[in-house]
Amino acid sequence: MDGPTVAAVAWSTDGTTFNYRSPVGGEVRLGGYVVLDAPPGELLGQVLSQRSVEERGRRLVTGTGQLLDVRPGQPTFDEVAVSAAPDQLIAARLGQRGASLELGTLRGVPDVAARLEAKGFNRHTFLCGQSGSGKTYSLGRLLEELVLRTRLPLFVLDPNGDHVHLGRTGPDVDPTVAAAYAEAARGVQVLGAEPRDGAAPLRIRLSELGPAGVAALMQLDPIADRREYNALLHTLRNAPDEGFASVEAATEAFGASGDEVLELIRMRIENLGVDRMAAWAKRSARTIVEVWEQDAPRALIADTSSFEERRERIAVAVAVLEHLWAQRKRRRPLLLVVDEAHDVCPALPDDPLQRLAVELFTRIAGEGRKYGIHLLLASQRPDKLPENVLSQCDNLLLMRVNSAGDRAALASRFGFVPPELVELAGTFGLGESLLVGKVSPDPQLARTGTRLTPEGGADVPTDWAS
């Protein structure tokens, strides 16, 4: 393997992409930025694929990349020098195009900030990474940036109470930053299943589920249970405005009606334990949907962690989705953030209420964007979410994924992401990510920075190990 050292060289046969050859262990790295000494002047490029080859007994690295900011008519070139781009050039590249959200730093380039374009959140986003990869922490950091640097209202469905402190900074934050954050986060509101620490109660009304939602909760089939279903439809339609605010009111009315079919529905409510769900608003309490409408919060965190039953979290999601969809014509932009999205929007729904939630998510994934309803869904694996929802996501924020099968599924579902970068997700450490899509000027390999706000639901301590 002796012989003269191979120089890193590049060539381009089309003036928009390049190929390169470089020594093993050189500075040309997968996902990294490079400068190419091409005519008529230096060009910036990004490496998108890399493999090692053996040529005349010597191992070297070859691959391809994308030329950035090339002018029309860029000539082809051959055998030009290629080297790692200096930090200032990378920072300038990422700083252009209004990429104002600073998530952290680039992975392996600690002096350059990883930046996202806020306006890219006018598309749906999928945040994916296995358990413990740092999704929730990074999501919190991202929400902080959105609060700090945009005016986009945030509606957060938070099944683990991880984001309940989004409104206040932690003790170690620089006072100037803390003051700016406090100002920006003044309208952050938290609703909790079990209200505490100043959080108001998170409640919904039966009527907010819509007739299909109420029927689904009661496991009524429009054909098999046609009499009960029909009686329910009519009763809901004729209910007074605040009627069935509480399920108690409904069961009382059904019981007192003397109607045999309504009595069957009353029994169904009792038998299924629907009346014992903690999510129901008492008559005068405000519901989550009413808080969203009346207060127009900067961010509304719906902490559903203390609901004992999954159907309560799903019922909350259904009430919220029904409302957002009903109001869509107002075209008030918002980002609907759903951590552990598979909990309320599973790929394989197994009861009518879950199926309804999936239908509503699918509709918003397909048509919400034009009304300003944008989704940010976090989950551990692509297969956990419905295909029709995932396929509408134009942004991928990818954290560590150990499973080769999952990486392959991601590469095939997110065709706009260079597959070799998806493959790198198998090597990511805690907090490392690949950011791609409308939100990212280029595919970025990033490392999430320190949060300003305290984490909510903490991981179980591991002091038992010592």
Ligand SMILES: Nc1ncnc2c1ncn2[C@@H]1O[C@H](COP(=O)(O)OP(=O)(O)OP(=O)(O)O)[C@@H](O)[C@H]1O
């Ligand atoms: N960038 C980071 N810097 C420091 N600590 C981090 C970072 N990211 C995550 N952590 C810590 O690592 C642990 C796991 O992170 P996190 O809860 O965000 O994982 P997750 O991907 O959401 O997992 P799950 O899918 O199980 O919810 C947490 O204790 C969190 O505080």
Ligand SMILES: [Mg+2]
């Ligand atoms: Mg999490």
